[in-house]
Amino acid sequence: MNQPGWHLPGIFLPFLALVLTISGCALPSLNDRVESRSVPAEQTANTRLGAAIEPLTLAHPSESGVVLLENAHDAFAARALLAEGADATLDVQYYIWQSDITGTLLLDVLYRAAERGVRVRLLLDDNGISGLDKPLAALDTHPNIQVRLFNPFVVRSPKWIGYVTSFQRLNHRMHNKSFTADNQATIIGGRNVADQYFGAGQGAMFADLDVLAIGPVVSELSDDFDRYWSSASSYPAAIILPEPAEVDLERVVETTRECSASTEASRYVCAVAESGFLKNLLAGDLEYTWAPVSMVSDDPAKVWGEKSKNDPVSRQLAEAIGRPERSVTLVSPYFIPTETGVEMFREMESNGVQVRVLTNSLEANDVAMVHSGYAKYRKPLLEAGVELFELRKLPGGEPQEERLQKSLTGSSSSSLHAKTFAVDGKRLFVGSFNFDPRSVHINTELGFVIESPELTRMMEARFEEQVRVTAYELVLDEAGDLQWLERNGEQVITHSQDPGTGLIKRMMVSFFSFLPIESLL
Structure with missing residues (x-):
C-alpha cells in the first residue's frame, strides 16, 4: 500500500528529468584555459605571404591594400588560398560554419595547414555549428589546432534547452567573420562559411560582399581576434564538447576526402578554378586599392x-x-x-x-x-x-x-x-x-x-x-x-x-x- 505523499504522478518523472538536465547547465570554469596570442607581423615577414606582401606595404606606408570580393567563387578561392599559403598561423572567426561542401572543404584546408606545422585557432559562435560537435572535437585534438566556442550551450542536444535557463546570455551572439593568415592578410565581411554564401550546391544563394586586406589594418584585426579568443565567453572545445574517440580525427579526415571527391564538390572546385580572382592572384596581377582603413x-x-x-x-x-x-x-x-x-x-x-x-x-x-x-x-x-x-x-x-x-x-x-x-x-x-x-x-x-x-x-x-x-x-x-x-x-x-x-x-x-x-x- 502506498503511503500518503509518496505517490508520483506520471508527469512528475519527465519534469524531474528536465530539472536535473537544467541543473547541469552551468558553464565550466576557465581557470585551466591556456592562452595564446597572434604572432606579430614583423615575425612573419619572412613567410611566403610576408615576402609577397612586404614590398607592396612598404610602397604605401600608413595605408592598407583592399580588394572587394563580390563574386562568391572568388570569396571562397581567397580563403582557400590564404590557408594554403600560410606558413605560421591561421586565425579564423565565424558566426556560422556548416558541414556542407564548402564548410567541409575549408575545414580540410585548415587541417592540411596544421599538418604542415601552421598553428590554427578556430573561434566559432556556438549557435551556428549544427552537426559539427564530433568533427570539431576531433580536430581540437590535433597538436596544431585549437578550437574554441563562443558563448556556448552546455547541453548539446537538444540545444534549445539552454534558452530555458540562459536566454539572456544565449540570445547574444558573436556575428563577427574574419579569416587571417600569418598576420599578413585577412578577409572580413558578410559571408559565413556555408554553401549558400559561396555559390555551391543546389539550395539557397546569398548575394554578399567581403574585403581582402593587407597592411596595417591586419595587425589591428589580429589584436581584436586575440581579444575575442581570450574573452570570458570563449571556451575551449575540449571542456564543452563530448570527448572524441581516438579514431574520430581519422574519420573526419576520411569524411573530408570523400566529400572532396564527390561529383558535386569536384564540379564546384572546377568552377572556383575559373575564378578571375584566382587567376590574377596566381599571376601576380591582383590589383589592390590603397587607402586609410x-x-x-x-x-x-x-x-x-x-x-x-x-x-x-x-x-x-x-x-x-x-x-x-x-x-x-x-x-x-x-x-x-x-x-x-x-x-x-x-x-x-x-x-x-x-x-x-x-x-x-x-x-x-x-x-x-x-x-x-x-x-x-x-x-x-x-x-x-x-x-x-x-x-x-x-x-x-x-x-x-x-x-x-x-x-x-x-x-x-x-x-x-x-x-x-x-x-x-x-x-x-x-x-x-x-x-x-x-x-x-x-x-x-x-x-x-x-x-x-x-x-x-x-x-x-x-x-x-x-x-x-x-x-x-x-x-x-x-x-x-x-x-x-x-x-x-x-x-x-x-x-x-x-x-x-x-x-x-x-x-x-x-x-x-x-x-x-x-x-x-
Missing part, C-alpha cells in the same frame, strides 16, 4: 551586457563616418531602422542629403519575421524622402509559395546578405553590421571603414545599376499607399502589394508586426 569592432563583453571598454560598433561607425553632407547609400539585408533611424534619415533629407536604401523584398528575405520589423517603416521612410529599393528574388529559386514554411523559419531562395554603405562618395563600410536592433544592441559585430573615393564611387555606381535591374522601387501613390515599381527594360510593372508573395505569408508578416519583438530582431 580603420577597423570597428564590438567588445566581446557585449554578450554579458557589461560596460564595454570601447564604444559599440554603431557609435564607432558614427564617429568614423562623420556627418554626411551629400549622400548616404546603404545596403542591408535585415533593415529595421526603428523610429530613431527614421528620424535620423528625415533630418538628413531635410539637410539636403540624398539617402538611398536597398534591402530584401518579402519574396527574397530569408527571415520573414525580420521583414515584419522593417515593413512598418516603409511609409515613414518614403514620406521622409528616402529612396527605398527592395531586391527581387533572383532566378533559380523554387516558387515562393512552395517555400512558405522554410522562408518563415530562415531559409530562402536567392537573397541579399551584403552589409555595406557609402557616404559622400568618400567613405565605404563593409562588414557584418546590419542596420537593425540586434546588431546595435545584442550581437557583436566587425567591419572596416575604407577612406577610398574610388571604391565608394564604384559601389554607388553599382548600386544605381543594380537597383534598376534587380530591385523594386517603392513609391507612394496619390492616396499615400505603397506601390512597387518593377522595371524590365522599358516596361514598368506596378504592384500594389508585396510582389511574388501569397496572402498567407503577407498575413503572417502583418501578424508578426504587431508583436512586441522589434528589440530582438
Whole structure:
C-alpha cells in the first residue's frame, strides 16, 4: 500500500528529468584555459605571404591594400588560398560554419595547414555549428589546432534547452567573420562559411560582399581576434564538447576526402578554378586599392551586457563616418531602422542629403519575421524622402509559395546578405553590421571603414545599376499607399502589394508586426 505523499504522478518523472538536465547547465570554469596570442607581423615577414606582401606595404606606408570580393567563387578561392599559403598561423572567426561542401572543404584546408606545422585557432559562435560537435572535437585534438566556442550551450542536444535557463546570455551572439593568415592578410565581411554564401550546391544563394586586406589594418584585426579568443565567453572545445574517440580525427579526415571527391564538390572546385580572382592572384596581377582603413569592432563583453571598454560598433561607425553632407547609400539585408533611424534619415533629407536604401523584398528575405520589423517603416521612410529599393528574388529559386514554411523559419531562395554603405562618395563600410536592433544592441559585430573615393564611387555606381535591374522601387501613390515599381527594360510593372508573395505569408508578416519583438530582431 502506498503511503500518503509518496505517490508520483506520471508527469512528475519527465519534469524531474528536465530539472536535473537544467541543473547541469552551468558553464565550466576557465581557470585551466591556456592562452595564446597572434604572432606579430614583423615575425612573419619572412613567410611566403610576408615576402609577397612586404614590398607592396612598404610602397604605401600608413595605408592598407583592399580588394572587394563580390563574386562568391572568388570569396571562397581567397580563403582557400590564404590557408594554403600560410606558413605560421591561421586565425579564423565565424558566426556560422556548416558541414556542407564548402564548410567541409575549408575545414580540410585548415587541417592540411596544421599538418604542415601552421598553428590554427578556430573561434566559432556556438549557435551556428549544427552537426559539427564530433568533427570539431576531433580536430581540437590535433597538436596544431585549437578550437574554441563562443558563448556556448552546455547541453548539446537538444540545444534549445539552454534558452530555458540562459536566454539572456544565449540570445547574444558573436556575428563577427574574419579569416587571417600569418598576420599578413585577412578577409572580413558578410559571408559565413556555408554553401549558400559561396555559390555551391543546389539550395539557397546569398548575394554578399567581403574585403581582402593587407597592411596595417591586419595587425589591428589580429589584436581584436586575440581579444575575442581570450574573452570570458570563449571556451575551449575540449571542456564543452563530448570527448572524441581516438579514431574520430581519422574519420573526419576520411569524411573530408570523400566529400572532396564527390561529383558535386569536384564540379564546384572546377568552377572556383575559373575564378578571375584566382587567376590574377596566381599571376601576380591582383590589383589592390590603397587607402586609410580603420577597423570597428564590438567588445566581446557585449554578450554579458557589461560596460564595454570601447564604444559599440554603431557609435564607432558614427564617429568614423562623420556627418554626411551629400549622400548616404546603404545596403542591408535585415533593415529595421526603428523610429530613431527614421528620424535620423528625415533630418538628413531635410539637410539636403540624398539617402538611398536597398534591402530584401518579402519574396527574397530569408527571415520573414525580420521583414515584419522593417515593413512598418516603409511609409515613414518614403514620406521622409528616402529612396527605398527592395531586391527581387533572383532566378533559380523554387516558387515562393512552395517555400512558405522554410522562408518563415530562415531559409530562402536567392537573397541579399551584403552589409555595406557609402557616404559622400568618400567613405565605404563593409562588414557584418546590419542596420537593425540586434546588431546595435545584442550581437557583436566587425567591419572596416575604407577612406577610398574610388571604391565608394564604384559601389554607388553599382548600386544605381543594380537597383534598376534587380530591385523594386517603392513609391507612394496619390492616396499615400505603397506601390512597387518593377522595371524590365522599358516596361514598368506596378504592384500594389508585396510582389511574388501569397496572402498567407503577407498575413503572417502583418501578424508578426504587431508583436512586441522589434528589440530582438
